Amino acid sequence: MVDVGERVGTVVVGAGIVGLATAREILVRDARADVVVVDKEEVVGAHQTSHNSGVIHSGVYYPPGSAKAELCVSGARAMLRFCEDHSILVRVEGKLIVAVDEAELGPLAELERRASANGVPGLRRLSAGQIAEVEPHAHGVAALHVPGTAVTDFAAVARALGDDLVARGGRLQLGLPVSSITGDDDGVRVRTDCGLVIEARQGIVCAGLQSDRLAGYPADLRILPFRGSYYALGPRAAPLVRSMIYPVPDPRFPFLGTHFTRHFDDTVSCGPNAILALAREEYSRWSFSTADTWDSLRFPGSWRLARKHWSTGLRELADELSKRRSLRSARRYLSDLEEGDLENDDALGIRAQAVDREGRLVNDFVLRRTGPLLHVLNAPSPAATASLAIAERIVDRIS
Numbered sequence: 001m002v003d004v005g006e007r008v009g010t011v012v013v014g015a016g017i018v019g020l021a022t023a024r025e026i027l028v029r030d031a032r033a034d035v036v037v038v039d040k041e042e043v044v045g046a047h048q049t050s051h052n053s054g055v056i057h058s059g060v061y062y063p064p065g066s067a068k069a070e071l072c073v074s075g076a077r078a079m080l081r082f083c084e085d086h087s088i089l090v091r092v093e094g095k096l097i098v099a100v101d102e103a104e105l106g107p108l109a110e111l112e113r114r115a116s117a118n119g120v121p122g123l124r125r126l127s128a129g130q131i132a133e134v135e136p137h138a139h140g141v142a143a144l145h146v147p148g149t150a151v152t153d154f155a156a157v158a159r160a161l162g163d164d165l166v167a168r169g170g171r172l173q174l175g176l177p178v179s180s181i182t183g184d185d186d187g188v189r190v191r192t193d194c195g196l197v198i199e200a201r202q203g204i205v206c207a208g209l210q211s212d213r214l215a216g217y218p219a220d221l222r223i224l225p226f227r228g229s230y231y232a233l234g235p236r237a238a239p240l241v242r243s244m245i246y247p248v249p250d251p252r253f254p255f256l257g258t259h260f261t262r263h264f265d266d267t268v269s270c271g272p273n274a275i276l277a278l279a280r281e282e283y284s285r286w287s288f289s290t291a292d293t294w295d296s297l298r299f300p301g302s303w304r305l306a307r308k309h310w311s312t313g314l315r316e317l318a319d320e321l322s323k324r325r326s327l328r329s330a331r332r333y334l335s336d337l338e339e340g341d342l343e344n345d346d347a348l349g350i351r352a353q354a355v356d357r358e359g360r361l362v363n364d365f366v367l368r369r370t371g372p373l374l375h376v377l378n379a380p381s382p383a384a385t386a387s388l389a390i391a392e393r394i395v396d397r398i399s
């Protein structure tokens with residue numbers, strides 16, 4: 001517990017995978033550091049960290065030279081090591097990115113170019129006939145095989161990071177909502193809903209879906225919540241997927257498209273889609289928050305985004321409302337799927353995705369430092385994969 005009037009070394013807001021990894025990294029570098037992590041929830045990793053696909057990405061998609069490319073590749077290596085050291089289950093069975101028609105061959109070639117430039121190991125371009133060697137039930141006109149892609153349980157990683165942090169002398173203060181954080185030459189003041197004020201030499205805010213709010217709503221970007229829901233494949237269809245089958249993503253969006261994933265616990269999911277949500281941290285399809293919706297609506301970038309991409313948005317919504325449409329989309333990759341194979345569509349996650357004033361979805365990670373305060377303003381996928389590398393970069397910046 002932080003005592004009233006106590007001044008700490010570093011306060012980290014957010015006990016998601018990024019905040020925990022960052023706090024731990026400070027202690028790895030300096031065992032005497034005084035670090036406190038604050039989160040409003042009663043458990044670590046309550047939001048994006050425990051509502052995702054669980055894929056340790058390899059670094060295929062991201063433009064060479066971007067922070068995503070660099071930190072995904074080094075972060076994936078670090079994540080695999082961390083999981084091994086902490087006995088967290090990982091399956092490294094690779095993924096297949098499948099082009100289903102000629103129009104996707106150009107974008108697939110671009111992915112291959114990016115992946116090679118990013119140093120993704122073991123890449124292999126497959127012809128239509130070779131696809132079945134990797135995924136016997138998938139079909140397309142060509143594919144990219146990425147053998148090093150793995151799956152794990154990021155919620156378990158967050159718990160292990162939290163335990164490690166405490167074992168190294170860090171403090172975890174859960175169930176404590178932060179209302180604001182300010183910084184100046186004297187340091188940082190974190191105000192909590194219950195009236196407690198934590199003073200610190202420096203502060204790092206890794207607040208995921210609330211990151212723009214805690215940064216005082218920066219003029220140039222806003223967090224939009226994009227909901228993604230998953231179907232589970234039933235027992236008849238689950239064996240149709242050996243490991244992971246991904247589409248060639250639409251290059252206009254930072255989302256990877258609905259994919260099939262065999263998870264660490266051997267369940268197989270199909271998802272997530274991407275639909276603008278009306279609440280940031282509520283996990284029901286029909287959740288509505290006036291404050292969250294108002295925050296989206298009063299930012300000009302949201303309207304510009306909607307104007308540019310309304311037809312894609314409507315298509316995603318129609319697919320979500322109609323299981324038959326979802327099945328039709330899924331059958332482009334696995335034609336053996338039948339009605340009834342898509343089950344339990346109640347698993348969902350909400351992505352914290354920044355949009356700029358022009359209505360562009362911000363592609364790269366955004367870290368912004370002002371004086372003793374550093375805000376993580378955009379850490380969508382693959383930030384779980386990259387979390388240990390993002391942590392290193394943050395600590396380099398604040399040191």
Ligand SMILES: Cc1cc2nc3c(=O)[nH]c(=O)nc-3n(C[C@H](O)[C@H](O)[C@H](O)COP(=O)(O)OP(=O)(O)OC[C@H]3O[C@@H](n4cnc5c(N)ncnc54)[C@H](O)[C@@H]3O)c2cc1C
Nearest residue numbers: 014016017018040048049052053055178208349380383385
């Ligand atoms: C559907 C989906 C699929 C994904 N799939 C993958 C994948 O396969 N691989 C991958 O690498 N990434 C994936 N991601 C992305 C990944 O989950 C996130 O990038 C990552 O979890 C971000 O971690 P974070 O710590 O920044 O955010 P979060 O996990 O959201 O943590 C933020 C924390 O801040 C806390 N907080 C917020 N506001 C306050 C406040 N006012 N006071 C106190 N605490 C506060 C929250 O309670 C929360 O615990 C996916 C994401 C989604 C949604």
